[in-house]
Amino acid sequence: MGDLLRAESEKQTQRGAQVRAYVQSGDILPWAIAESIFRDHLEGVSAPLVILDGMPRNLDQVVHLESLLKTRNGEVCRVVFLDVGDDELIRRIKSRFQCAQCGMSCTQVGHDPLPECRLCKGTSFLRRSDDQAGDVLVHRLEVYHQMTRPVMDYYRDRGLLFLLDGTQPIDVLQEQLIQMVKIEMGDVGTTSHAVSDSANAPALS
Numbered sequence: 001m002g003d004l005l006r007a008e009s010e011k012q013t014q015r016g017a018q019v020r021a022y023v024q025s026g027d028i029l030p031w032a033i034a035e036s037i038f039r040d041h042l043e044g045v046s047a048p049l050v051i052l053d054g055m056p057r058n059l060d061q062v063v064h065l066e067s068l069l070k071t072r073n074g075e076v077c078r079v080v081f082l083d084v085g086d087d088e089l090i091r092r093i094k095s096r097f098q099c100a101q102c103g104m105s106c107t108q109v110g111h112d113p114l115p116e117c118r119l120c121k122g123t124s125f126l127r128r129s130d131d132q133a134g135d136v137l138v139h140r141l142e143v144y145h146q147m148t149r150p151v152m153d154y155y156r157d158r159g160l161l162f163l164l165d166g167t168q169p170i171d172v173l174q175e176q177l178i179q180m181v182k183i184e185m186g187d188v189g190t191t192s193h194a195v196s197d198s199a200n201a202p203a204l205s
């Protein structure tokens with residue numbers, strides 16, 4: 001969803017300008033705007049399974065999303081939360097850059113110089129526009145805790161929430177996510193050990 005919103009915010013349209021204002025302030029985008037972007041994007045998607053990243057962000061969006069999905073005979077079948085502490089989140093956000101040429105996201109590892117862009121091989125990078133200001137960052141974390149935690153509680157109560165340790169190496173996490181998708185697609189029968197029900201919250205390692 002973040003990439004969709006960033007793409008939208010670069011358009012010279014009224015909707016683009018609205019999205020730009022919200023992305024820069026760190027506030028949650030009103031549903032009406034998020035939905036129109038999401039709806040436009042869903043048009044033409046015929047896949048049986050859609051993975052939403054970064055949405056819904058609050059309980060209000062949960063209600064709207066579920067009724068939108070219902071109109072397409074769909075439902076939320078699983079919610080995955082990548083669990084990462086605040087300090088680590090801040091560290092990661094501060095090490096995110098964007099290719100100056102093509103906009104590809106890139107993360108700096110430790111103090112290593114940034115590698116060349118995976119997409120266009122460019123070597124100049126910018127900070128992502130919504131990641132620059134420290135106070136915006138802190139505000140985003142506050143909004144996140146106030147609004148997003150109740151979403152987790154909601155889906156935990158319905159038995160749909162799964163926690164993954166977001167500090168694991170990316171290839172391990174990727175494998176766990178792929179396993180989950182396979183389970184939802186009905187490809188795999190018995191790999192539920194790859195995920196953990198957060199009601200009992202055993203951390204995966």
Ligand SMILES: [Zn+2]
Pocket residue numbers: 099100101102103104117118119120121122
């Ligand atoms: Zn690039």
